[in-house]
Amino acid sequence: xxxxxxxxxxxxxxxxxxxxxxxxxxxxxxxxxxxxxxxxxxxxxxxxxxxxxxxxxxxxxxxxxxxxxxxxxxxxxxxxxxxxxxxxxxxxxxxxxxxxxxxxxxxxxxxxxxxxx
Numbered sequence: 001x002x003x004x005x006x007x008x009x010x011x012x013x014x015x016x017x018x019x020x021x022x023x024x025x026x027x028x029x030x031x032x033x034x035x036x037x038x039x040x041x042x043x044x045x046x047x048x049x050x051x052x053x054x055x056x057x058x059x060x061x062x063x064x065x066x067x068x069x070x071x072x073x074x075x076x077x078x079x080x081x082x083x084x085x086x087x088x089x090x091x092x093x094x095x096x097x098x099x100x101x102x103x104x105x106x107x108x109x110x111x112x113x114x115x116x117x
Contacts, residue, residue, distance in 0.1 A: 009061035014038035014050040022054060 011020045018038040025033040034054040041049025 009064045010057045011036050011050055011052055014041060016040055016049060018049075020050060 013019055016038060018040050020036045020038055021042075023035055023037055023042070025031065025035060030053075036050065036052045036054060036057060038049045041047065041051060
């Protein structure tokens with residue numbers, strides 16, 4: 001009997017704008033089982049106000065957080081790979097500039113040495 005218009009895990013407000021209250025079931029099918037419901041929905045049972053079992057909401061929240069954590073881990077891995085590639089490129093550029101500098105220095109020394117002769 002969960003409201004199909006609600007897609008979150010732990011609700012805070014009903015579609016009607018009312019805050020959600022936690023109640024305890026007194027039915028034989030679900031004795032003492034806690035549920036979320038807006039106050040209007042409790043009074044107007046024929047209207048489709050939010051209703052969600054607390055245990056189901058908590059499981060949904062755990063699943064949502066797990067999916068979020070997986071996305072964050074994937075983004076971190078992508079950033080790590082990107083940083084590694086950038087660092088390798090910078091090292092190669094620096095190494096190349098050092099090689100050019102060393103060749104230039106050697107060439108200058110050879111020119112100076114040849115002038116000394």
